[in-house]
Structures are given as C-alpha cells and as structure tokens.
Amino acid sequence: MTIPFNPSLNLIAFSTQAGFEFKHDEAGAGVFYNIGWANRLFIRPRPEGFLRISKASRNDAEQYLLDAEVAAAAEAFFWMTFGSDVRAEMGLPGVQLPISRGEVYPPFVICELGESSLVLTDGEKRPVVSVRRKWDPALDIGRLVKISCVLAASPEAVQASFLDPTGSPLFTT
Numbered sequence: 309m310t311i312p313f314n315p316s317l318n319l320i321a322f323s324t325q326a327g328f329e330f331k332h333d334e335a336g337a338g339v340f341y342n343i344g345w346a347n348r349l350f351i352r353p354r355p356e357g358f359l360r361i362s363k364a365s366r367n368d369a370e371q372y373l374l375d376a377e378v379a380a381a382a383e384a385f386f387w388m389t390f391g392s393d394v395r396a397e398m399g400l401p402g403v404q405l406p407i408s409r410g411e412v413y414p415p416f417v418i419c420e421l422g423e424s425s426l427v428l429t430d431g432e433k434r435p436v437v438s439v440r441r442k443w444d445p446a447l448d449i450g451r452l453v454k455i456s457c458v459l460a461a462s463p464e465a466v467q468a469s470f471l472d473p474t475g476s477p478l479f480t481t
Contacts, residue, residue, distance in 0.1 A: 313338040313351040313359055319383055319390075322467060326393035340386065349373075349389070351382055361385060374439045374451060381428075381437045384458035384466075385451070391470035403469070403479035406457050407450035413460035418452050428452040430459075 315323075315338065320330050328340045328349075338351035346366045354360050354375070359382045364370040376382035392402060412418055415431030421438070426448055428437040437455050439448045458466045461478055469478040 313353065313379055313382055315383055315386065316463070318463065318467065319386055322394060322470075323386065323390050325397060326390040327397065328390065349386070372440065374437055376437050377435045380459060381455055383463065384455040385437070387458050387463055387466045387470075388454040391466065394470050398471070400473055401481045403475035403481055405450075405479060406453045407446070408453065409449050412453050413456040416456035416460065418449060426452060428456055 315330060323330060323340055327342050328347075329342075330338065330340050333339050336353065340349040340351075341347065344366070348364045350360075350362045350364070350370070352360045352362070357377075359376040359379065361373045361376060361382060362370050363373055374385065376385065388405070392405075395402060406413070409418055412428075416436070417429050417433075419427045419429055421427055424441055426439050426441060426445075427435050430436050436459070437452060439451060441448060457478065465478055469475050473481075475481050
C-alpha cells in the first residue's frame with residue numbers, strides 16, 4: 309500500500325515563507341520547489357508502503373535523504389528543513405537545533421540496522437523514519453533527532469518556535 313503525501317496547509321504556507329511552493333507531479337510525487345526549480349525536494353510514495361524523500365538541485369543528480377514510514381514523519385522533516393530559511397527571511401538569528409543522539413526526544417529512540425541504516429523508532433519500537441548511512445553519520449543522526457523533536461512536540465510548537473525571535477518554546481538562539 310502506498311501512502312499519499314498531502315502536506316498540511318500550515319506546512320505549505322510555512323514553506324512559502326522559506327521561498328518554496330508545493331505541487332504533485334505527473335507521477336504522483338509531491339514536490340517542494342523554489343523559484344526556477346533550482347532546488348527540489350521530492351516525496352515519492354513507494355509500493356512497500358513508505359515515503360521516500362530525496363532532493364535535487366538544477367545541476368545535480370537527485371540524492372536520497374530518508375524513508376518515512378508515516379506521513380507525519382515526512383511532514384516533520386519538512387518543518388525542520390524550512391525553519392532555518394524562514395528565520396533567515398524574517399531577519400531572525402539562527403536557533404540551536406537538537407542534532408545529537410543524546411538529544412532525541414522521548415519516546416523516540418535511534419536504532420542501528422547493521423552497518424547500512426539508522427532507524428528512528430517510536431515508544432512501541434515501530435519504525436518511523438530510516439536513513440541509509442552515508443558519508444556523514446552526524447548528519448544522518450541529526451535528521452532523525454530533529455524529526456523526533458517535531459513528532460514529540462507538535463508542528464504548531466515547532467512553527468511557533470521558528471517564528472519567535474528567541475526560538476521559544478522549543479529552541480534557543
């Protein structure tokens with residue numbers, strides 16, 4: 309069963325503040341793109357039942373980012389992806405985001421699947437997001453930790469924190 313990706317209207321509006329638009333392409337993939345399609349973020353439903361997220365720039369090949377087992381996890385990734393850009397557009401200082409394994413939000417846990425993958429699991433040990441280990445393990449872990457933040461708090465709290473000059477209630481500057 310494939311999971312359709314239909315982002316919330318709040319996320320679409322937030323992405324617009326970061327300079328991105330959203331649409332579905334002819335193949336049914338969701339695409340966040342900026343002006344001129346210089347940067348694109350794809351969300352493709354997979355027959356295995358998850359959403360594959362990848363990115364491409366105008367002159368670069370498409371690159372795998374992660375697999376989301378649930379649509380809420382895919383949305384969480386995008387809240388964190390667009391947040392820093394929104395703050396920059398608003399002229400606000402950057403915020404300190406959780407990025408280390410020790411900062412993962414309960415009830416989530418990061419597990420290793422051999423040497424090839426990392427998985428964020430929920431309180432019932434169900435997979436939520438997985439990443440194939442790449443050349444930068446810190447980046448892979450950071451993505452999972454940031455997603456756990458959104459899922460443990462709420463998209464509304466994350467949005468409020470990115471829009472608040474001090475990063476409150478979730479972050480600090």
